[in-house]
Amino acid sequence: MEAYKEWVRRNRLWLSSIESLANTMTWFLPERLTSSELAPEALSTMVGLVTVMNEHIVATAPEISSTEFQVRPPEDPTFPWPLLLSVVKEVEVLVEMSSEHFLGRDQKWTPVAVVEALKAFMRLLVLHKSGYKMLIDGGETLNREEKPESSHCDVLGKSQIRGATPSSSNQPRAIQAMNKYRNNVGTRPSWLVAKPVATPPPPPPTQHFEPKSSAPIRKFKILGEVLLILRPFLYVMMIRRHGLRSWRPWLSALAIDATGMAILYGSTLFPDYVFGNKSIPRCVPSKQEKNEITRRQVLWALYLMRSPFFDLYTHRRLERVEKTLKPVPLFGSLAGKAVELIQELSSAC
The missing domain is CATH 1.10.287 (Helix Hairpins)
Structure with missing residues (x-):
């Protein structure tokens, strides 16, 4: 191994x-577009x-290390939950198709709901173990990137730590001069230096206290992440109860996604307007979290591929495009294949 x-x-x-x-070649197999998939x-x-x-x-x-030739131990020796989450995500489509093949189209949603419940449980576990940070790629990638140093939340947190010593750049010039004089006492002649006295033991290390203003923001962000984690499971349960052609699952999932993203935006970029307190700073997300927010915005396009919206609107537009391009050589056949692939993708959304 x-x-x-x-x-x-x-x-x-x-x-x-x-x-x-x-992986690309599997999409162009002849059996992929037939009844036996x-x-x-x-x-x-x-x-x-x-x-x-x-x-x-x-x-x-x-x-x-190139200098010390030392091997760094792994940072997370616990069970690799992101790896297991990636494995379940790869298997879920096969589970859905197998359930439809052996149980039927209407009875396949129970195994799919079990898979979605397992994914939601693992994502909640990853969210807890990561310190309630934003999940990257649905929990498959660890959120290891630190916040920018210029983040206002970090500045507020450091300035409100009890017992913290201010930096030299924030001290008055007189205090800096006295500190410099105190540090240089050892270099003066012995007859000018006072006799050493027993120094008291150093005080215990100060503990970090989270600012009170950031506590509701953190809870708000956790609520948004939990809603986005539970959305796929709730969507499948609504389909299992009302059917795939009903608008209730589609509208419910859209409402949960919109609420989760609104909470994420409000608690991250506009907390002063959400909580009505202008003293609450704006938390600048890291580059990894910005990419994750962009990815979640792009995933909103999947609602155009889901029934019943796809059956009533998107599919009709695609048929019009296919009929328009059908007389054109090469483009007509490519448009037909593209429509078939989009229909195949819509069944997996």
Whole structure:
């Protein structure tokens, strides 16, 4: 196993290209667009699982310092929940298709709900273990990036720590001069220096206290993350009860997503307006969190691919585009294939 890990880490670029090509080729198999899709989907799932394992091997590679030649121990020795979450995410489509094949279209939602409940549980666990930070890629990527140093929340937190010593740049010039004089006492002649006296023991280290103004913001952000985590499970449960053609699951999921994103925006960028207190600073998200917010905004486009909105509006627009491009050589056949792929994707959304 160690030999395989070393081989994967040495050839990760080459393997990444091969895996991407294999995953792309599974979409162009003839059986993919026919009634028998279970075998091609199983092949695609196997390729995805191999990709997930190889990415985990590369991500957990020990870093060796170029100067000290010391191997850094892993930062998180606990169970790799993000890895298990990625595995479940790769298998969920195969579980849904297998359930539809063996149980029927109407009875497949119970196994799908079990998978979504498992994913929600693991994401809540990852959220708890990460200190309630924003989940990156649905919890599959650890949120390791620190906040920017210029973040107003960090400045407020540091200035409101009890017993904290102010920096030299914030001290008056007279105090700086006295501190410099005190530090240079040891360099004066012995006849000018007072006899040493017993110094009291150093005070215990001060503890960090979270500012009271940031406590409701933190709870608000946690509420938004929990809503976004539970949304897929609640969406499947609504489909299981009301059916895929009903507007209730679609509208309920949209409302939960909108509420979660509004809470995220309000608690992160506009907390002074949300809580009615202008003294509350704005927390600047890290680069990793900004990318995650952008990713969540892009995922809103999936609502155009979900029933019943797709059946009533999106699908009709696609048919019009296909009819318009059908007489055009090459573009007509490509448009037909694109519409078939979009229909296939809509069933997985």
